[in-house]
Amino acid sequence: MNPNRSGDLMRGHGVNLSKDVMVPMRDGIRLAFDIYRPARHGAFVEGRFPTIMLHTPYDKTDRRxxxxxxxxxxxxxNVVLIDLRDRYRSEASGVYYHAATPHTGRDGADICGWIGNQPWSNGRIGTVGSSYAAITQVRTAIEAPKNLTAIWPDVVPTNSFQNQCREGGAMQQHMFWALFIHAQDDQRVRDDPAKTAEVWDNLRNLRQMFRATPWQAGQTALRHTPQLEASLLDYYTRGAYDSYWDRVEHNYTKFWEQHADIPVTMSTGWYDPFPAADTEYFTAMTRLKKSPMRLIVGPWSHVGMRGEASYCHQVDFGPDSVWGVKRYFEEQLAYFSRWLPDDATGQPADEAPVRIFVMGGGSGRKTPQGKLGHGGCWRDEQAWPLDRAVPTPYFLRGDGGLSTQGPAPDEAARQFTYNPAHPVPTLGGLYCAIGELPAGGAGMEQAWARLLSPVLRLRDLLSPGPVDQKEAPEFFGSEAPYPRLADRADVLVFQTPALTEAIEVTGPMTVHLWISSSAPDTDFTAKLIDVHPANEDYPEGFDMLLNDSIIRCRYREGYDKEVFLSPGQVVPVTIVLPPTSNLFGRGHRIRVDISSSNWPRLDLNPNTGEPMGRHTHTVPAKQRVYSDAARPSYILLPVIPAAESGTVA
Known part of the structure; x- marks a missing residue:
């Protein structure tokens, strides 16, 4: 029995646990199952019950x-928790490559087949889990095993190339950190004190390691986990979409036709790394399948749906935004009760398939917790994207304006210099997390080690979510005198006048730029920002980040080929921003920031045109953004007409 379980369950009232049941997969590798079954007076209850299944790389005995x-x-x-192969108590086959692990879907199908044949199973299985434990659900659903009945993948990436490992041609560097988290409990490391210590020493020196690029084989403690080191170098150097990224391990979107036609609830957050993936997953399943699909999007960062706080980083969205563990389980129970029991009744006819949290409408003042009161409310929808959204171009003007009025023929271009040695620091945004192990003396380290796992002692190096776009000592990469990003010479700001009426923006969006550069290859970044007006709590106002992304220019004509720039050549580029839902209040401004770096969230372009991840030096690049009538740069926003921007509590 798990020693962390509650007192009632420790006395055997209600639950019996069969621990570390070793079940063979089709290739003979055995996975470790913890099987929880209904019990009465310490004995299993006879009968066939529906099963909730979770398949994870993060230790099935974890309290969560x-x-x-x-x-x-x-x-x-029944609840069945399984360690992924090569992880914890499951047997090893030497194929754990993080996101690129090949056996996950087949193992999931074998798990479903085994559970479905047990005398305690009614043959109906529902799956749960977030992040990697959502990956295992979707990979299993692509195999379409017959006993899989309904799934709830929370915050799942569906295309590693687009929304997990890389983005717009750049590497998402939260994956660098994530690989160390997977290395510290790797079966080849965890029982070797020297290797374990080296992994944690790397996480203690993460700041230096982010600066020590290009990364090379043997450079880090990942050399003790060859598959994870190989994954790092693949994530870092494979900038083009090739056969590596085209496999099912990385790109589920190619296999939606094979996906089981079963009910799916997708949940995510506007500040999670994967709102684009999960909303597109919903759209694809709705188009291709007959089973009912549901989409839930809140104002959360990664796995924030289970959080108990009403704020995300620096911004509070009000008490209605909170789900927490209790509601999370209640909603899942209500969902699976429609599909898994023998007397299940299916989807209620009047339930809306989409429920989103529209951010905004708050006071803009500081809450008792010291957060910006941005507010927001839930709203039910019948489709995603919203049919009534009006794609509205807001043009980037030569004078720094942002307007629905098109530019003049002689509108001036704006320019800046991007220097990889002094990048724009990451201030919030959409990523998992990046944590570092605090430094401490040997005695302190040993004392803490007796009390807490190093994973629990990690502190944020970067925190996702909405942040005021102002440098500060607590933000890695910031430099004195800690300016507002709007005041940096390498950030172009385009903003509307103060709004006379509120404007809701809900849906996916794109930024279309005409650019030139002195470099053969460079990056352009874009951010969408809600500029709160100044008040007594925020004398400088609050520049609230909504979303951001990037384009690496060598991939501007497609990710399957490299097309380099000629100095001064004017070309169009498109930056695909993640979807969001925000009400820009009266007196606020809609702002777009254009630059060429967002570090360390995204890896730096050295501006040299050398092979990806193998550069020998960096050089500054002179960048231009054009805004005249012949070359209009603009952001295409999904504006909801004011009369149709209703909300529900």
């Missing part, structure tokens, strides 16, 4: 997983 059994088993469900 065993509490699933605490909740579901007393209500008449």
């Amino acid at each position: 997983y065993s509490e699933i059994a605490d909740y579901f088993v007393p209500k008449g469900y």
Whole structure:
């Protein structure tokens, strides 16, 4: 019995656990199952019950997983938790490559087949889990095993090349950090004190390691986990979409036709790395399948749906934004009760398929917790994207304006210099997290080690979410005198006048630029910002980040080929921003920032045109953004007509 379980369950009331049941997969490798079943007076309850299944690389005995059994088993469900192959108590086959692990879907199908054949199973399986434990759900659904009945993947990436490992041609460097988290408990490291210590020493020196690029084989403690080191170098150097990225391990979107036609609930957050992936997953399933699909998007960062706070980083969205573990489980129970029991009744006819949180409408003042009161409310929708959204171009003007009025023929271009030695620092945004291990003396380290796992002692090096776009000592990469990003010479700001009426923007969006550069290859970045007006709490106002992204110019004509720039050549580029939903209030401004770096969230372009991840030096690049009538640069915003921007509590 799990020692972390509650007192009632420790006495055997309600749940029995069969621990580390070793179940062979089709290739003979055995996975470790923890099987929780309904019990009465310490004995298994006879009968066939529906099953909730979770398949994870993060240790099936973790409290966040065993509490699933605490909740579901007393209500008449089996709960089966499984360690991924090569992880924890499952057997090793030497194929754990993080996102690129090949056996996950087939193992998921074998797991479903085994559970479905057990005498305690009614043959209906629902799956749960967030992040990697959502990846395993979708990979299993692509195999379409017959016992898989309904799934709830929370914050799942569906295309590693577009929305997990790379983005717009650049590497998402939260994956550098994530690989160390997967290395510290790798089966080849965890029982070797010297290797374990080296992994944690790397995480203690993460700042230096981010600066020590280009990364090379043997440079880090990942050399003790060859598959994870190989994944790092693939994520870092494979900038073009090739056969590596085209495999099912990386790109599920190619296999949607094979996906089981079963009910799916997709949940994500506007500040999670994957709102684009999850909303596109919903759209594809709705188009291709007959089963009912649901989409839930809140004002959350990664796995924030289970959080108990009403704020994300520096911004508060009000008490209605909170789900927390209790509601999370209640909603999942209601969902699976429609599909898994023998007497399941299916989807209620009146339930809206889409529920989104529209951010905005708050006071703009500081809350008792010291957060910006941005507010917001939930709203039900019948489709995604919203049919009533009006694609509206807001043109970047030569004088720094942002306007629905098109530019003049002689509108001036704006220019800046991008120097990779002094990049624009990451201030919030959409990524998982990046944590570092605090430095400490040997005695302190040993004392803490007896009390807490190093994972629990990590502190944020970068925190995702909405942040005022002003440098500060606590933000890695910031430099004195810590200016507002709007005041940096390498950031072009385009903003509307103060709005006379509120404007809601909900949906996916794109930025279209005409650019030139002195470099053969360079990057352009874009951010969408809600500029709160100044008040007593925020004398300088608050420049609230909504979303951001990038384009690496060598891939401007497609990710399957490299097309380099000629000095001064004027070309169009498109930056695809993640979707969001925000009400820009009266007196606020809509702002777009254009630059060429967002570090360390995204890797730096050296501006040399050398092979990806193998550069020998960096050089500054002189950048231009054009805004005249013949070369209009603009952001295409999905504007919701004011009369149709209703909300529900």
